[in-house]
Amino acid sequence: MDDAREICESIYKRLWSILDGIQAALLRAENTRIKAHIDEKEIQRLAQFSGGILKTEEQLLNRHLEKQKELWRTTLAEQRRNLESDKGIRLSKTAFHTLLWFFLLPLCYTIISIAYYLSVLFGK
Numbered sequence: 130m131d132d133a134r135e136i137c138e139s140i141y142k143r144l145w146s147i148l149d150g151i152q153a154a155l156l157r158a159e160n161t162r163i164k165a166h167i168d169e170k171e172i173q174r175l176a177q178f179s180g181g182i183l184k185t186e187e188q189l190l191n192r193h194l195e196k197q198k199e200l201w202r203t204t205l206a207e208q209r210r211n212l213e214s215d216k217g218i219r220l221s222k223t224a225f226h227t228l229l230w231f232f233l234l235p236l237c238y239t240i241i242s243i244a245y246y247l248s249v250l251f252g253k
Contacts, residue, residue, distance in 0.1 A: 220228070
């Protein structure tokens with residue numbers, strides 16, 4: 130039993146030493162500095178490519194804006210045409226409800242009165 134315990138302890142110590150080595154290697158790798166050199170020609174090529182990409186993006190955005198403006202103009206023109214072709218009176222919501230109650234109350238009173246007189250007439 131003691132031999133098994135000693136073996137387990139030695140394996141445990143070896144694993145921790147391996148993990149410590151890995152951790153130390155990772156710390157060294159994190160602190161490593163890499164020196165790179167870029168030629169002036171490569172920087173100029175990169176600037177040309179980025180300038181071309183920017184010009185292309187600008188053209189695409191301008192086309193998109195023109196399409197949006199055209200869609201907006203056609204929508205507004207269609208709305209104007211629809212409003213101009215309508216005949217009749219436009220009422221706000223409150224004006225409509227006011228007129229509705231103005232005509233609805235006398236109508237209800239008339240219907241109730243007729244029902245009352247019919248019940249009185251046939252009730253005798």
